Amino acid sequence: MKALRVYGKRDFRLEDVAEPSPRSGEVKVRVEYCGICGSELHDYVDGPSLLPVDKPHPQTGKLAPVIAGHEFSARVVELGAGVTGITVGDRVVVRPTMPCYRCRYCREGRYIQCAVLASIGGAADGAYAEYVVAREDCIYRLPDGVSYEAGAYAEPLACAVRAVRRSRMEPGAVVAVIGAGPIGLLTMQVAAACGARAVHVFETMPPRRELALRLGATTVTDPQAQEPGRHLAALTEGRRADVVFECAGTGPGLQLADTLCGRGGTILEMGVQRAPISFDFFALFIREKTIITSQGYCNDEFETAIAFISSGKVRVEPMTSARIALEDVLDEGFEALLGPRRSSHCKILVSPAA
Ligand SMILES: [Zn+2]
Ligand SMILES: [Zn+2]
Structure with missing residues (x-):
């Protein structure tokens, strides 16, 4: 599959990579929409902040390059061993943060302050790709009536x-x-x-x-x-x-x-x-x-975000200024948001499966 991998500053490459398969406790999803995040623009211009470059990430063991993309909706296509709460075909959004649940911050419920916090699109492969695998605890079902497009806004x-x-x-x-x-x-x-x-x-x-x-x-x-x-x-x-x-x-x-x-x-x-x-x-x-x-969110705040979209209290669809294919993510995505016409854009959604 094609994927956008981060190597370093101004060095994001569209490459062919192997499709991931879910290990025990993981879920494989097919990405519907992945929003381009302002933090990724910072990473692109100034150099990535979460990318494990010199030594493997303490939780995921991952080393650069890593597939970017963390604001995404998806459909479940395969379950790893031991996954019980999710069904193939479910419409979902994926919480990219991966707390360890063991350190003292996690035990206090302060997951965003986890001592070894990893995130999908940071120190685990992300959603500028057709498929992603994620831990079961990161998967949230999309309520009926919430589109995949709207679901991609749950993270921000x-x-x-x-x-x-x-x-x-x-x-x-x-x-x-x-x-x-x-x-x-x-x-x-x-x-x-x-x-x-x-x-x-x-x-x-x-x-x-x-x-x-x-x-x-x-x-x-x-x-x-x-x-x-x-x-x-x-x-x-x-x-x-x-x-x-x-x-x-x-x-x-x-x-x-x-x-x-x-x-x-x-x-x-x-x-x-x-x-x-x-x-x-x-x-x-x-x-x-x-x-x-304030940066990021804890798990219950992710649920609250989905509820705000579902109830209509927060409207997200008017913010989408373009929907683009993964092949165009650098030119029509990152460069468009940084270039002279950036004021005509707000949120650009990438559709890797298109
Ligand atoms: Zn973001
Ligand atoms: Zn922790």
């Missing part, structure tokens, strides 16, 4: 669910979201579903502002067109935001978060930020603001 949506939970946002809160890419648009909707009174979105690209409005943003603002802090203050009788979700992952994004955050408020940092940034700590300190980070 789980990140949004965790972020809103970690922010300790209360019902009635005034929320600001920086960045209306996929993560920002999902977080905005989860915050609204969890009782935010207003969700103000700040985004430089006009098509993404329009999408945010379509998906329920209270207001959308170009932060470069006007002084965003004063603008938000005017919209909120001087209060600004109780919680700011920073989903852009840039140094200026974090500065903007401080500007938008009201006294005693919380900044929830979700954006991937590899380089050190300088930050006006005193402004934060004097107004008693809190910064909380």
Whole structure:
């Protein structure tokens, strides 16, 4: 089968590899849709962060190259020995995180902090391929009425669910979201579903502002067109935001978060930020603001994400800007999301079986 394997920075190769077969406790699935994730774009440009390059991963024993792709829906085609809860033909989504369930963090249910956490598409072969094998505990049945396309959003949506939970946002809160890419648009909707009174979105690209409005943003603002802090203050009788979700992952994004955050408020940092940034700590300190980070999700948050899609509280399909074949994943996928026309894109779904 064809697969997109990660070797290193700007070195992702479409290659022929052997089809995987499920070992005991594993399930083989045929991938329907796999979404291209912002974290993969970071990996592509700056070099992969989860790829075991020098020594094998302590849990999976895997060494580079690894097949990328972790936001996917699929159909079950084969069961390994001892798999009982799943049937061939089931429509599923796969949770890519693979906690060890043995370390002290796992025993406390803090699976995303697992000492030897592995993930499908990181240190185990992922879904830019026709077939994937996954542990049975990673498999979730798709509810009737949830399409494969929508199912591919469960993974990034789980990140949004965790972020809103970690922010300790209360019902009635005034929320600001920086960045209306996929993560920002999902977080905005989860915050609204969890009782935010207003969700103000700040985004430089006009098509993404329009999408945010379509998906329920209270207001959308170009932060470069006007002084965003004063603008938000005017919209909120001087209060600004109780919680700011920073989903852009840039140094200026974090500065903007401080500007938008009201006294005693919380900044929830979700954006991937590899380089050190300088930050006006005193402004934060004097107004008693809190910064909380959030990355990934625990198992129950993945279930909550599926329930949000199933109930219609979060709408994902309008975010799909293109569906492409695996052969085109680099040119029409990664390069399209990084190139000059990137503002016309939001989420690109790859269909390996097409
Ligand atoms: Zn992702
Ligand atoms: Zn663990």
